[in-house]
Each structure stands twice: as C-alpha cells, then as structure tokens.
Amino acid sequence: MKKLILSIGFVVLASSTVISQERNDDAKKQGPPSLEQIFKDLDKDEDGKISLKEAKGPLKNDFKKIDTNKDGFLSKEEMKKAPKPQRPEKRN
Structure with a gap:
C-alpha cells in the first residue's frame, strides 16, 4: 500500500513539474504581441x-509620437x- 501511495505521489509531482516547465517555456516564446x-x-x-482612450501602457505614453498625422488615432x-520600445537586457 505504501508503494502505491508513493507511486501516485511521484506521478503527481512529476506531472506538475512538467506542466510548470511548459508554461515557463510558453511565456519565453511569446515575446511582444503582434x-x-x-x-x-x-x-x-x-x-x-x-x-487615446483605447490605448494602454507604453502605447498610451507615446501616443503623440506615434500619431504622425495628428488625427487623434x-x-x-x-x-x-x-x-x-526599448527592452531591458536579459541577464544570464
């Protein structure tokens, strides 16, 4: 019985580790939005x-620079x- 419980625990632990790693890999691959x-x-x-009302974050901050024809859109x-946008350098 103890072996069965340990086996189940190991499978659960291994599965959660794999899922966590896959999520980390997806986040790294994602990059900036298209x-x-x-x-x-x-x-x-x-x-x-x-x-300007729809814009958020850095896009909102730089709205006037990007709106080259000055039409408000x-x-x-x-x-x-x-x-x-400038991105911070990655540290290894």
Missing part, C-alpha cells in the same frame, strides 16, 4: 484605429512605422 493582437486587444469599437500604418 500588430494584429494589439488591435484585437485595444480596438474596442473595432473601427480599425486605436484612440493610431492606424496600423503608423504603428508599423513606430519605433520599437
């Missing part, structure tokens, strides 16, 4: 543009031309 994902997440009225073309 342009399509940004619009899907932020363009709440689905008009194909992101307003960010188009996909403006987003493609926008400078990429």
Whole structure:
C-alpha cells in the first residue's frame, strides 16, 4: 500500500513539474504581441484605429509620437512605422 501511495505521489509531482516547465517555456516564446493582437486587444469599437482612450501602457505614453498625422488615432500604418520600445537586457 505504501508503494502505491508513493507511486501516485511521484506521478503527481512529476506531472506538475512538467506542466510548470511548459508554461515557463510558453511565456519565453511569446515575446511582444503582434500588430494584429494589439488591435484585437485595444480596438474596442473595432473601427480599425486605436484612440487615446483605447490605448494602454507604453502605447498610451507615446501616443503623440506615434500619431504622425495628428488625427487623434493610431492606424496600423503608423504603428508599423513606430519605433520599437526599448527592452531591458536579459541577464544570464
């Protein structure tokens, strides 16, 4: 009986370790969101543009820089031309 309990415990522990590692790997592979994902997440009225009200985070902070035609909206073309945010260097 003790062997059965130990075996079950080992399987549960091994399974949770594998699942945890897979989640970590997925997070590492994910990287920055695509342009399509940004619009899907932020363009709440689905008009194909992101307003200052819809923008969040660094996009909201740099809105005026990215809005090159000064119409109050960010188009996909403006987003493609926008400078990429600086990311901190990874430490090994």
